[in-house]
Structure formats: structure tokens, C-alpha cells
Amino acid sequence: MRLLAVSKTCPGSAVRAAHAAGQAAFGENYVQEGLAKIDELSDLRPALAWHLIGPVQSNKTRAVAEAFDWVHGVDRLKIAQRLSEQRPAGLPALNICLQVNVSGEASKSGVGWGELPALAHAVAALPGLRLRGLMSIPEPAADLAAQRAPHRALREAFERLQAEGLALDTLSMGMSADLEAAVLEGATLVRIGTAIFGARG
Numbered sequence: 447m448r449l450l451a452v453s454k455t456c457p458g459s460a461v462r463a464a465h466a467a468g469q470a471a472f473g474e475n476y477v478q479e480g481l482a483k484i485d486e487l488s489d490l491r492p493a494l495a496w497h498l499i500g501p502v503q504s505n506k507t508r509a510v511a512e513a514f515d516w517v518h519g520v521d522r523l524k525i526a527q528r529l530s531e532q533r534p535a536g537l538p539a540l541n542i543c544l545q546v547n548v549s550g551e552a553s554k555s556g557v558g559w560g561e562l563p564a565l566a567h568a569v570a571a572l573p574g575l576r577l578r579g580l581m582s583i584p585e586p587a588a589d590l591a592a593q594r595a596p597h598r599a600l601r602e603a604f605e606r607l608q609a610e611g612l613a614l615d616t617l618s619m620g621m622s623a624d625l626e627a628a629v630l631e632g633a634t635l636v637r638i639g640t641a642i643f644g645a646r647g
């Protein structure tokens with residue numbers, strides 16, 4: 447189980463303190479804020495892994511491909527193709543998790559269940575990327591059983607893709623409010639903000 451510390455809206459000093467306490471992987475939602483923090487903490491760059499967990503617009507793909515180590519919000523082939531083309535040759539492949547719209551909300555980003563297999567196989571073939579797994583942001587639910595259901599569905603889709611030959615190792619699910627449900631359903635990476643850094647102002 448890996449812990450991604452979600453540092454969105456936190457100052458660089460909070461990331462520095464978390465790193466001093468042993469944390470290496472940090473998640474940012476907003477491209478501009480993430481880029482500014484990566485720049486501010488450039489002295490720590492080799493020791494940190496920066497994950498973009500928010501949506502990626504096509505006009506931001508170059509900056510993202512140049513600065514981040516992971517992108518979790520990919521849900522369209524066009525964005526993946528741009529990230530692959532724009533990943534600098536001197537860097538390792540950019541790690542990708544495909545965002546799945548697990549709750550089927552029309553307003554939410556994420557690929558639908560039906561389109562997921564084709565997208566996963568297409569992204570896995572792009573040379574500048576390394577497809578690592580799936581991520582989700584389910585609708586909030588009050589009780590544990592209701593929280594577990596979308597996480598179980600994501601894990602089952604993940605296992606089907608593995609059975610189809612994709613070398614996936616990352617199931618990015620679970621935030622502060624549904625951490626336990628995600629762990630029970632086999633999350634390999636949990637994205638935790640407020641439970642580490644406190645409420646966002």
C-alpha cells in the first residue's frame with residue numbers, strides 16, 4: 447500500500463515538512479499550483495514523486511509531461527497521445543492511471559466502463575507513457591457497504607485488464623473519507639489530503 451499525500455492548497459513548507467517526516471509522493475490537483483510547488487521545492491526534486499490527480503486540459507499537456515512523474519486523471523486518448531508525444535526523451539515514461547467514472551455521474555470526468563478496455567489497450571501502447579492502473583473518485587456515500595461497492599467494481603475491472611495482459615500495478619482509490627473501504631477492496635495507492643494536512647482553508 448502506497449500513500450499519496452495530497453498537498454493541493456497546502457504551502458510548499460507543508461510539503462517540505464512531510465518530506466522531512468519520510469513522505470515522498472505528493473498529489474496536486476491544479477496544474478499551475480503544482481508547477482509552482484515543484485519549482486519552489488526544486489532542491490528536493492530527485493527525492494520526490496509528483497502526481498497530478500486533477501483533470502488535464504489539452505493546452506496544459508506539455509507542461510504536465512515535462513514536470514510531473516504521474517498523471518491520474520487521464521480519460522481520453524487524445525490527452526494521452528499528447529502527453530506521450532510531449533514527454534521529454536531524457537525522462538522515464540510518464541506513469542498513467544486512467545480515471546474511471548465509477549458512479550456513472552453525467553457531470554463527472556472519467557471514462558465509462560464500456561469504453562475502458564479499448565482506452566486502456568490504446569494508452570498502454572503509447573511509447574512515452576507507462577500505463578500503471580486505474581483511479582476513481584466515487585460519489586460520497588455514508589456507510590461502508592455503499593462505499594465499498596464502486597471500489598470493488600474498479601478492482602474487478604483492474605483484474606480483467608490484467609487478465610488481458612496489461613501489466614498494471616496501481617489501483618488508485620480512497621480519500622480521507624472512504625479510506626477504509628478502499629483498503630478493504632484492495633487499493634494499492636490511497637490519496638489522502640485532509641487527514642494528513644488538516645482541513646483546506
Ligand SMILES: *Cc1c(COP(=O)(O)O)cnc(C)c1O
Pocket residue numbers: 452454475499500583620621622623637638639640641
Ligand atoms: C482532494 C483530492 C483528494 C484528497 O481528498 P481528502 O478528502 O482531502 O483526503 C484525493 N483525490 C483527489 C482526486 C482529490 O481531488
